[in-house]
Amino acid sequence: xxxxxxxxxxxxxxxxxxxxxxxxxxxxxxxxxxxxxxxxxxxxxxxxxxxxxxxxxxxxxxxxxxxxxxxxxxxxxxxxxxxxxxxxxxxxxxxxxxxxxxxxxxxxxxxxxxxxxxxxxxx
Amino acid sequence: xxxxxxxxxxxxxxxxxxxxxxxxxxxxxxxxxxxxxxxxxxxxxxxxxxxxxxxxxxxxxxxxxxxxxxxxxxxxxxxxxxxxxxxxxxxxxxxxxxxxxxxxxxxxxxxxxxxxxxxxxxxxxxxxxxxxxxxxxxxxxxxxxxxxxxxxxxxxxxxxxxxxxxxxxxxxxxxxxxxxxxxxxxxxxxxxxxxxxxxxxxxxxxxxxxxxxxxxxxxxxxxxxxxxxxxxxxxxxxxxxxxxxxxxxxxxxxxxxxxxxxxxxxxxxxxxxxxxxxxxxxxxxxxxxxxxxxxxxxxxxxxxxxxxxxxxxxxxxxxxxxxxxxxxxxxxxxxxxxxxxxxxxxxxxxxxxxxxxxxxxxxxxxxxxxxxxxxxxxxxxxxxxxxxxxxxxxxxxxxxxxxxxxxxxxxxxxxxxxxxxxxxxxxxxxxxxxxxxxxxxxxxxxxxxxxxxxxxxxxxxxxxxxxxxxxxxxxxxxxxxxxxxxxxxxxxx
Numbered sequence: 001x002x003x004x005x006x007x008x009x010x011x012x013x014x015x016x017x018x019x020x021x022x023x024x025x026x027x028x029x030x031x032x033x034x035x036x037x038x039x040x041x042x043x044x045x046x047x048x049x050x051x052x053x054x055x056x057x058x059x060x061x062x063x064x065x066x067x068x069x070x071x072x073x074x075x076x077x078x079x080x081x082x083x084x085x086x087x088x089x090x091x092x093x094x095x096x097x098x099x100x101x102x103x104x105x106x107x108x109x110x111x112x113x114x115x116x117x118x119x120x121x122x123x
Numbered sequence: 124x125x126x127x128x129x130x131x132x133x134x135x136x137x138x139x140x141x142x143x144x145x146x147x148x149x150x151x152x153x154x155x156x157x158x159x160x161x162x163x164x165x166x167x168x169x170x171x172x173x174x175x176x177x178x179x180x181x182x183x184x185x186x187x188x189x190x191x192x193x194x195x196x197x198x199x200x201x202x203x204x205x206x207x208x209x210x211x212x213x214x215x216x217x218x219x220x221x222x223x224x225x226x227x228x229x230x231x232x233x234x235x236x237x238x239x240x241x242x243x244x245x246x247x248x249x250x251x252x253x254x255x256x257x258x259x260x261x262x263x264x265x266x267x268x269x270x271x272x273x274x275x276x277x278x279x280x281x282x283x284x285x286x287x288x289x290x291x292x293x294x295x296x297x298x299x300x301x302x303x304x305x306x307x308x309x310x311x312x313x314x315x316x317x318x319x320x321x322x323x324x325x326x327x328x329x330x331x332x333x334x335x336x337x338x339x340x341x342x343x344x345x346x347x348x349x350x351x352x353x354x355x356x357x358x359x360x361x362x363x364x365x366x367x368x369x370x371x372x373x374x375x376x377x378x379x380x381x382x383x384x385x386x387x388x389x390x391x392x393x394x395x396x397x398x399x400x401x402x403x404x405x406x407x408x409x410x411x412x413x414x415x416x417x418x419x420x421x422x423x424x425x426x427x428x429x430x431x432x433x434x435x436x437x438x439x440x441x442x443x444x445x446x447x448x449x450x451x452x453x454x455x456x457x458x459x460x461x462x463x464x465x466x467x468x469x470x471x472x473x474x475x476x477x478x479x480x481x482x483x484x485x486x487x488x489x490x491x492x493x494x495x496x497x498x499x500x501x502x503x504x505x506x507x508x509x510x511x512x513x514x515x516x517x518x519x520x521x522x523x524x525x526x527x528x529x530x531x532x533x534x535x536x537x538x539x540x541x542x543x544x545x546x547x548x549x550x551x552x553x554x555x556x557x558x559x560x561x562x563x564x565x566x567x568x569x570x571x572x573x574x575x576x577x578x579x580x581x582x583x584x585x586x587x588x589x590x591x592x593x594x595x596x597x598x599x600x601x602x603x604x605x606x607x608x609x610x611x612x613x614x615x616x
Binding site: 028031032033034035036078079080082083084085086087089090093094096097098100101102 | 148149150151152153155166178179182209213214216217218220221224549550553577578579580
């Protein structure tokens with residue numbers, strides 16, 4: 001169910017559709033807010049995450065600053081979701097790459113095509 | 124039938140008709156450089172700066188081969204996307220990855236011998252506790268020197284560096300001579316290349332010592348915090364000017380050993396923060412080819428003294444001002460580098476990594492550096508033994524009486540290795556600057572109480588991320604600065 005993002009009593013709250021946002025990406029994003037904010041992730045309903053942050057030192061945050069914070073959180077959630085997509089989509093390739101890099105040649109393949117020998121080095 | 128060759132083919136051989144989602148992603152990470160630009164970095168550190176929003180388009184398969192020819196070509200040629208599930212050039216990428224991690228090939232190179240804990244200076248930020256008396260208690264014994272050398276030559280690294288530190292190392296110069304001569308003999312027998320360095324404040328340097336250094340190819344590394352009013356304030360020597368002694372020592376050492384065999388390091392204190400220009404000028408005027416702008420290490424007296432403490436943001440502001448002063452000299456035609464930037468730039472602009480133990484992943488401790496303390500204890504890094512001076516033995520690997528395997532591959536080493544790669548750390552694992560940065564479990568422990576660390580509140584992370592971002596932004600906005608930076612990382616013969 002769609003729910004508009006909001007600021008209530010100094011707490012910035014964002015709602016995210018669980019079909020679009022991965023749980024991993026939410027936690028990875030919240031990790032970076034853990035230094036200066038109280039953070040919370042919960043289920044608003046069956047298919048919507050409720051993500052909230054509240055400044056530890058809320059004296060520094062007036063309403064304008066809270067609006068900026070909401071904007072930043074919305075943007076960061078998208079960024080971390082994109083990062084999560086790349087990570088998951090390329091995980092196998094990354095594993096293959098590292099395995100090849102540290103192998104002793106057992107995973108190497110010959111490059112495609114044939115090596116021409118116009119000079120005649122091959123006897 | 125036409126014989127297949129690997130020569131460049133005519134354009135008619137290539138499929139230019141492509142559906143929107145006909146490319147595959149290769150592993151990469153991204154970061155917002157500023158409000159307009161974002162940067163993508165692949166697994167081997169190649170990067171592209173792009174207008175904000177481009178990453179989303181790449182991931183959503185909205186980059187079209189025909190309409191976005193240049194971008195598409197850049198993404199293919201820089202290993203960000205591939206037209207096949209497994210790029211046919213994956214072996215090339217793997218070789219480049221291996222090159223980036225080449226420092227792992229050789230294992231421990233730098234062996235620090237804390238030859239004496241005694242010192243005649245009383246610097247307020249000193250990272251080790253200083254003691255001035257009792258030679259027997261605070262100098263490394265000949266027996267421990269023998270054991271240290273024995274362990275040092277068990278390293279598989281063909282190039283061994285033996286570095287003498289203190290306290291003030293020259294207070295135990297006779298022991299240095301003993302160690303040098305013994306190590307040289309064994310190096311020759313084993314066919315190893317041996318470099319020797321004495322870290323000294325130069326107060327005790329004289330012609331005889333330098334004659335010996337020349338005869339044995341020993342390099343001199345000293346401390347210089349800036350102009351006299353900063354250096355003397357930071358580095359107190361009772362009844363003398365530490366600055367005058369250092370300058371005389373630098374001049375005498377250069378005269379005897381040659382310019383290139385004498386280096387200096389500065390440490391940034393609270394006082395230094397107001398004088399970035401003066402500090403850079405001091406190094407330039409003394410004829411150094413560069414300066415390493417170093418923040419204070421969070422160890423020893425540095426943590427206890429209000430004269431030393433400052434916030435990372437203030438250091439970053441100081442750093443940027445100093446960097447621009449360095450660049451000013453380059454704009455005037457001088458080759459003069461800032462060496463922290465140079466380390467990052469080597470990682471960013473070249474296929475290679477840098478043997479700098481503080482910025483490696485896996486971390487440089489143990490596999491890059493090991494410390495033999497004056498009392499026979501063995502520590503993972505120089506900073507680890509400084510913690511030990513505060514009675515914290517977390518990074519003590521054992522003693523010189525232990526076996527090589529127990530020290531380097533024992534339980535303690537294994538515990539550290541679990542968290543020594545930034546590829547597997549929260550916050551670092553998806554950081555775009557991962558390949559340019561490193562892991563530092565000792566720093567994490569000293570500043571945050573555990574080896575794993577917490578990136579959002581880490582000064583190590585805050586400092587490195589901002590400096591890397593700033594260097595990339597400078598290169599993006601100013602082609603002349605980019606050329607200067609490229610000049611800094613060129614191999615010079």
